[in-house]
Amino acid sequence: MKQQSKAEHGLFLVVVALMAWAIPGAGHFLIKQSLRAVIIFVTITATFLIGLYIGSIGVVNPQTAKPWYMAQIFASPAVGMLASETRDGDYEVFGRPADIGQIYTSIAGLLNLLCIISAVYMAYQGRGEMIGHEEDEEPQNA
Numbered sequence: 001m002k003q004q005s006k007a008e009h010g011l012f013l014v015v016v017a018l019m020a021w022a023i024p025g026a027g028h029f030l031i032k033q034s035l036r037a038v039i040i041f042v043t044i045t046a047t048f049l050i051g052l053y054i055g056s057i058g059v060v061n062p063q064t065a066k067p068w069y070m071a072q073i074f075a076s077p078a079v080g081m082l083a084s085e086t087r088d089g090d091y092e093v094f095g096r097p098a099d100i101g102q103i104y105t106s107i108a109g110l111l112n113l114l115c116i117i118s119a120v121y122m123a124y125q126g127r128g129e130m131i132g133h134e135e136d137e138e139p140q141n142a
Contacts, residue, residue, distance in 0.1 A: 012123060013120050013123050013124055015030070016030050016031060016119050016120055016123040017116055017119070020112070020115060020116040020120070021074070021076065021077065021112070021116055022076060022077055023076065024041050024043075024044035024045060024075065024076065024112045024115060025037035025038065025040035025041035025044070026041075027115070027116060027119030027120065028115070028118070028119050028122070030119070030123070031119060031122050031123050031127045032127070033119075033122065033127070040112075040115050043111070044075060044108050044111055044112050044115070045108075047105075047107060047108040047111065048075050048076075048104070048105050048108035048109075050104050051100075051101045051102070051103070051104025051105035051106075051107075052101065052105065053101075054100050054101040054104060055093050055097050055098045055099070055100060055101015055102060055104075055105075056091055056093050056097075056101065057082060057085065057086055057091050058086055058091030058093040058098065059072075059093060059098055059101040059102045059105055060072055060079055060082045060083050060086055061083070061086055062083045062086075062087065063087060065102060068102045068105075068106050071105075071106035071109045071110050072102075072105045072109045073109060074109035074110060074112050074113040074116070075105065075108045075109040075112050076112070079105075079109070
């Protein structure tokens with residue numbers, strides 16, 4: 001079994017973090033936590049899309065709702081593309097549906113931030129690099 005150098009391990013952690021941000025659950029998928037990755041992807045994507053459905057695309061607004069946008073951007077870089085569409089204010093939303101939509105999309109972003117931290121921590125602990133090696137070895141009977 002080949003040990004990774006500190007630089008390789010650091011690069012692996014950065015890749016896990018970036019993938020986890022780009023696609024919810026992808027960081028866990030990289031460290032071979034497939035079921036967890038699917039659950040994260042479905043949960044965060046569904047929460048974000050429900051927020052967009054309730055409040056419209058206008059809830060992603062980096063101009064007038066900057067604190068909400070800072071939470072939303074953690075869901076994925078795709079939020080930045082949505083923000084470029086809504087930047088000119090063509091998608092104004094008002095009332096309770098807009099508030100609820102902002103809350104849902106922001107919660108999705110903050111949940112993904114927790115999942116990014118989880119994936120990086122698991123990778124730091126060695127998951128994804130060591131998985132499979134322990135199972136290949138047969139237990140020795142004394």
